[in-house]
Amino acid sequence: MHDLKQIRENPAAFDAAMAKRGGEPVADSLLALDERNRALLTEVQTGQARRNEASKMIGQAKGQGDEEKAAALMAEVGELKKRLPLLEEEQKTLAAEIQSRLASLPNPPADDVPMGQSEDDNVELKRVGAPPEFDFDVKDHADLGPPLGLDFETGTKISGARFTLVRGAVAKLHRALGQFGLDALTGNHGFEEVYPPLLVNDETMYGADKLPKFAEDLFRTTDGRWLIPTAEVSLANIVRDEILTEETLPLRFVALTSCFRSEAGSAGRDTRGYIRQHQFEKVEMVSITTPEASEAEHERMTACAEDILTRLDLPFRRMNLSTGDLGFGAARTFDLEVWLPGQDSYREISSCSTCRDFQARRMNARYRPEGETKGTRFVHTLNGSGLVVGRMLVAILENYQQADGSVVVPKVLQPYMGGTELLEPVQ
Incomplete structure (x- = not known):
């Protein structure tokens, strides 16, 4: 398995290592998936925090007699409850795809391994x-x-x-x-x-x-x-x-x-x-x-x-x-x-x-x-x-x-x- 952090830090070196194995460049496509995955994670975490915050504010609004604000917050929470599971599923699917792609790539060869075809x-x-x-x-x-x-x-x-x-x-x-x-x-x-x-x-x-x-x-x-x-x-x-x-x-x-x-x-x-x-x-x-x-x-x-x-x-x-x-x-x-x-x-x-x-x-x-x-x-x-x-x-x-x-x-x-x-x- 490969370290995504290392690929982010030096994608050219990773592609060079895969090329020694006869493989095509893969760092860019992997990092594009990784970027989307991390963005989804951030969106999910932000949404979860907002859902929890809004849920607490509903009770506060009702306690203050502000039914209009409470209704708006309830609608927001309802929308987040619908959207977050979809985002979570998309993120899990994307993470699994990244892991699958990483698992299919061979170990980079050591520097002293001779180049060859067979x-x-x-x-x-x-x-x-x-x-x-x-x-x-x-x-x-x-x-x-x-x-x-x-x-x-x-x-x-x-x-x-x-x-x-x-x-x-x-x-x-x-x-x-x-x-x-x-x-x-x-x-x-x-x-x-x-x-x-x-x-x-x-x-x-x-x-x-x-x-x-x-x-x-x-x-x-x-x-x-x-x-x-x-x-x-x-x-x-x-x-x-x-x-x-x-x-x-x-x-x-x-x-x-x-x-x-x-x-x-x-x-x-x-x-x-x-x-x-x-x-x-x-x-x-x-x-x-x-x-x-x-x-x-x-x-x-x-x-x-x-x-x-x-x-x-x-x-x-x-x-x-x-x-x-x-x-x-x-x-x-x-x-x-x-x-x-x-x-x-x-x-x-x-x-x-x-x-x-x-x-x-x-x-x-x-x-x-x-x-x-x-x-x-x-x-x-x-x-x-x-x-x-x-x-x-x-x-x-x-x-x-x-x-x-x-x-x-x-x-x-x-x-x-x-x-x-x-x-x-x-x-």
């Missing part, structure tokens, strides 16, 4: 690790996975396209990855583990900037709740409508949950294999902090996600997403892309974003600076994929594959696998 314009910031070398023809996980336990056919039979049944040792690896991610982020990086609701209401989705823009990408239940597309939705809303104290910040939450996405905007992409599913598990990080600390928190969160990949000994690179690839609610996003030998390319495996106060305004999430008794400020929110279980499983299968179709279990995961060192194909 993911092709993302900027590589660094690489860690070298892609493994093989002395045999490597397989894509979609070919490597079925003998190990990725059962695409049965998943489709049970639920339809983009669902997979995971069996046997691969199911155990799937479970191990989630637990490993939680342990690493709670034990080594100070995140508080949370088990949040998977079904949320409209206000929660709106606060996390998923409604109204992304309704078609979500699953909704028959009683009007929404299945979360990411635990970010639940975790960020922990502080909705709260006034925190500065000394309690930062708050750092992490959760391992199932996530549900309709993938309405990805028709034809990654239809083969396990990369893009309607249901998947993810270890999600959310930080709530002060504006002054949010830049350092973004770097910290990204480093936490990088640590997971480093511990798994997977080669990856960090990308600074361009304005053309930046998510709706993000001011800046660092993507971590892991090397997939089967695709001979780097693919996204984690996104870490700072939303600044964009979500906080929608959630009315504030804090009171230390030493102040009355004033409050909006918090900054950040979110990041600590470990997307399905994509990480794909990365392990492809990077640790052997010539005979088996897969070596990374050493850090072997304790979670009961000492299992090798996944072997089931004949």
Whole structure:
């Protein structure tokens, strides 16, 4: 959500920020609505005050025997009672339109976000690790996975396209990855583990900037709740409508949950294999902090996600997403892309974003600076994929594959696998 006061103070800067996102100038039209809305508010308030004043004067006039004045005042009050509800309704409608328009506009990008039209314009910031070398023809996980336990056919039979049944040792690896991610982020990086609701209401989705823009990408239940597309939705809303104290910040939450996405905007992409599913598990990080600390928190969160990949000994690179690839609610996003030998390319495996106060305004999430008794400020929110279980499983299968179709279990995961060192194909 955007601050109308800031738009009033510098409309050109706001339009410039929207232009970086590929949008048209909107400040003038927004401010015209805002001016009319404020004029209506003034008219309503003035009318209410006059109605109350005239109502009192009616009794005074009657007490003085001035029936003519009393009649005139009664007529005035009657007219105000007719007119004020119309003005109030017009004002409420106009205010709702302003809020709707503001809610449809993306977060302005940070100054260091590269300009671009698409993911092709993302900027590589660094690489860690070298892609493994093989002395045999490597397989894509979609070919490597079925003998190990990725059962695409049965998943489709049970639920339809983009669902997979995971069996046997691969199911155990799937479970191990989630637990490993939680342990690493709670034990080594100070995140508080949370088990949040998977079904949320409209206000929660709106606060996390998923409604109204992304309704078609979500699953909704028959009683009007929404299945979360990411635990970010639940975790960020922990502080909705709260006034925190500065000394309690930062708050750092992490959760391992199932996530549900309709993938309405990805028709034809990654239809083969396990990369893009309607249901998947993810270890999600959310930080709530002060504006002054949010830049350092973004770097910290990204480093936490990088640590997971480093511990798994997977080669990856960090990308600074361009304005053309930046998510709706993000001011800046660092993507971590892991090397997939089967695709001979780097693919996204984690996104870490700072939303600044964009979500906080929608959630009315504030804090009171230390030493102040009355004033409050909006918090900054950040979110990041600590470990997307399905994509990480794909990365392990492809990077640790052997010539005979088996897969070596990374050493850090072997304790979670009961000492299992090798996944072997089931004949």
